[in-house]
Amino acid sequence: MKIDSLPQKSARFETIQGPPIAPMNDIISKELHCNTQLNISFGVIILTLVISMATVSCLIQRSAEQTYHAIATTFVHNMATQFIEQQFKPLEYTLNETSNFIDGPKLAGFLDKEQSSLRTVLIQTLSINPSITSIVASDLQGHFNTVPFLPVATDFDATTRPWYRSSTSRSLFVNYSDHYTNAQTGQQTVSFSQLIVSQDGYPLGTLAMDLNLEHLSYPLRQLKSPLKGEFYVVDRAGDILLHSDVSNLFRHSVDPALIGKMTNGEDHLHDPQTQTHVYYYSFSNPDWFVIYTVSDADFNSATRADAYLLLIAIPVCLLICLLCWGSLRNCFNKMIIQIVAMLRIGRIDLDKPDNLLRQEIQSGHDQMQEAVTASTTDALTGLFNRRSFDQDLRACVDNGQPFFLGMVDLDNFKAINDKRGHLMGDTVLKTVAQEGMQGAGKRANLYRYGGEELALLIPGDNKNSAIALLEHWRQRVETRQWREADLVVTFSAGLGQWQQESISQLIEKVDQSLYEAKRSGKNRVHYAD
Incomplete structure (x- = not known):
């Protein structure tokens, strides 16, 4: 034990008193010097932070663009089917009734x-x-x-x-x-x-x-669009027919080449010449287009707002990182000096190291995502809405299995609205829909096609069963007792089986059958052979 202890004492005395003190300090400084590692670490952190925030910023912008495209497309669809189209249905009905007279x-x-x-x-x-x-x-x-x-x-x-x-x-x-x-x-x-x-x-x-296109355009003045843009209706030549500013009526607005790219239905195009996003919905009769244009400047201003906030945060984060880097470098230098000083006097407890450095890194990341979930249900009647009808009808045709399409139109519904008010009209429409859902059960899907028009899809190829379903619904409505004793509600219906024709031909066939039911005296179901 003495032999082992003597060298330790000798080493200790040499560290404190002898000439080897200077070489030992050089070794400690060289081993504990961490400026290079600290610089590299913070360089990696800063580079990762910049790349991550830039990537997230791009993802946020792309997500916002997709969201706003969906919002604008839904807005145009709803305006076309629930507002503009509903203005022409009563006029067509008036023309039809007058010509029959x-x-x-x-x-x-x-x-x-x-x-x-x-x-x-x-x-x-x-x-x-x-x-x-x-x-x-x-x-x-x-x-x-x-x-x-x-x-x-x-x-x-x-x-x-x-x-x-x-x-x-x-x-x-x-x-x-x-x-x-x-x-x-x-x-x-x-x-x-x-x-x-x-x-x-x-x-x-x-x-x-x-x-009176000016009168039909007046309601567009109260329009609240999701993005700053211009909303109007044009014909196939691109001339404006409906506009919130009636001074723009008949002004050529959309290039025919751009209209030529518009397919039947609804979609979104970008016009590089005018630098605008063009959202549209096409009617078949009349051959018009509902147009909603948003300039690139307004679209980018809306979609890049959140991304810009994140990019603005990058310099702030970099400044914080630089401050932390300077603070840690200063602390490390002090720690080295303290360690060397304690080694000089021999008072250091390696089993219980002092908490000289405390680095606390906190990063926050908030990502906002707006989602537009188009409801598949009509709020008033509880039936599926028009968009669900279009999707389900397309699915039925693509599936290739036989089915029937029925179109229902309430008789004299305008008279009910005019005489008893729109609240009563809503009640009638809701009640008729409930009667249909209760009668159909799981045998058919019912939809609100638009206004007082309802539609139903009946799977299978049993003609008698399909007619019986519609007749049962019609009889339930006809015999229903209303709170108003003098109120009588009936509907006319057209029914047709899909015979491998296109969707537009099928709808036209059933719609014609509905008109036949109307012309035959109403309150009846007419089958399209």
């Missing part, structure tokens, strides 16, 4: 400018529809008369007018004209017309109505 003698009396019952009906129709500026009726030879009556030149040829095309058409559907100059008023207008057919099925002439 006209027969040969009534048309002849009106064209002879007599005080006929048809003139009285047209005047009343015009007075209760502010969206219509004038009504014109003509026979197959081009003789015509208008309400209100306005003179025209003696050489005026009615057969050359855009609305007259209905007389040469075999279609009983409503035809919308391109915008043209009205020969009587000299103003630009758009007409929608329909063939007048006798009870025997022979064409008698044309009934046309001029749209």
